[in-house]
Amino acid sequence: MADVTVPVTTTAAPADPNVGWVRRFLRATEIDPRLIGMVVALVLIWIVFHILSAWRLSPPGTFNWWSGVFLRPRNLWIMSVQTASIAVMATGMVLVIVTRNIDLSVGSILGFVGMLMAVTQVQILPQYLGFGHPLTWIIAVAVGVVAGALIGGLHGFLIAFVGIPSFIVTLGGLMVWRGAAWWITSGRTVAPMDSTYKLLGGGPAGALGANLTWLIGIAACVLVVGGLALARQRKVRFNLPRRPLWAETLVGAVVCAVIVGFVLLVNNYPWPPIIARNYAQANNIPIPEGGLFIAHGIAIPVLIALGVALVMTFIARRTRFGRYVFAIGGNPEAAELSGINTRWVTMKVFMLMGALVGIASTIATARLDSATNAAGTLDELYTIAAAVIGGTSLGGGVGTIAGAVLGAVLMQSLQSGMVLMGLETPLQQMVVGVVLVLAVALDTIYRRRARA
């Protein structure tokens, strides 16, 4: 017995150099292990799809990594644009789900608000401003965002103050706003959009070009390093424990490397030759040997989505409102007893969600250059799936904005990869469904392990 008890007491000592370097690394850098898990899963999916596409496109019986099409700037750039709309909505859905609610109406609101914006800029504003007025797009977007916030506010009021379950209110909203989108123009598609508004949806003109993209990338790096330094300085002032300097440096370096990598990626996707040639002819630029290389740079909708994710992270982590959102999700009674106006916070969450749907609708309608009454159909499910794959717990209280954006990217990656593979549509849906359940299953198992 004595032999048994001695080692037990020694392993109970906290600092064992041989056990758990991964855990010690995570603790030092303060990175959420689930975020790393998601990034790893995403990279694996990318590599697998690239290999599959390379294998498909190589001559039979051979394999050439470089003939793969998935990990090319062109595919990744297009994927980033396709993700933008869902990613914007997923950031809001995180807060909705964290407060133990759900929003099933975002797809329908997207369709309705898109129709409103289209009618505003195509049928109403030209009567007063004429076509192509520089204010048109601003007014149209404002109409969309305000209408979205008002609709969200109405839902939020019914949920928080009248006490109807959010599932019911937004299920009703799902039907009402889809019908309303149809009703506005009796089902007619509204197109084309204002020429400036259209840029918000991406495309060669709707991207910032190489130089501006570099500028934004460098500014983002400066912001990251400055933010880390400032946070550290505050901790020094209060003499609180901080990350070791190497961990701080590593986090900053990795984030900056990702930013620079992204800039290099989008700056390596050139305009299609015909568009480049037309542009060159219109501006009297001589076309060099081997064609003109004009980089896309970051697409405007992607910039919008990243900006939204940044602002939403700030709201969730650094404001009182964000703290209350998580407190309500964790224990509604405790939040109430602490003097938090839980109803008003809940209503504000839905207003915010509505405003974000307005932004997402701008991206979606601008990209398609038209508003149809079917726009956004099933988007509510993709949005919820993105949030949940990104680690948001339907039980409430847990979720991150970054996770939801990664979830949206992961789903779009699957979709794009399967399209590249030539997989049939029904199979694509089945795969996305399976992945959703699998992601939640893995998360549940991880949590159970973490608690034990």
Add this chain to the structure above:
Amino acid sequence: MSANGSPLVEMRNIRLAFGGIHAVENVTITLYPGEVVGLVGHNGAGKSTLIKILSGAYRKDSGEILINGTPATINNPRDAKSYGIETIYQTLALTDNVDAAANMYLGRELLTRWGTLDDAAMEDATRKVMGRLNPHFRRFKDPVKALSGGQRQSIAIARAIHFNARILIMDEPTAALGPAETAQVGQLIRQLKSEGIGIFLISHDIHDVFDLGDRISVMKNGRLVATARTTEVTKDEVLGMIIMGNVPPKLQRPEVRA
């Protein structure tokens, strides 16, 4: 536990009826600085109702509340907090998914001059308070879900005393805890006592009350059966008071006070 000067809290002839039922009927109790008064009785004896009148959750029909000898008006929990009365609820009113500092400052967050959360300042203050209450506590970064019952209870208590509580109401503070953690909370109560804080301790557990309390007030059917020093009664006598309402002959004096 000096009897000189006025009591910290004096609730005089408190009455409260719900419909026709007298939940609290003509009850008078007192609390002195640095004293723990255990409030015991069956479910429905009126102890929680009485204490909710003090914490501002209910409004009394008649009677007087004196704080430091001067009449006090308590109409809601905010009034109670302004008199330095803090309540620790039975159900541990913590939000599980955020850390100790976020829980301590919930609803009263410190902000930077930019209007954002001042997490560094809140963590710093939390470390200082917890250093006083529970010096071994180190897990300031973890969500409180990951903590033991005793650690969680010490955060709930920290939250109550950090905002200058002089009167602490603890409603079944050890009901959800294991033996070791109950001991930890007991230690905490003794420490608060030594700092001059007055504590009302509501408990089902007679042993706890005898262990920690200076006096015991027994309630039954909305009335006060008797108040006694823990040193002058036995547990069996208290049980008799709780179950039968039998007041031992030695306590049948006009008023029993410390």
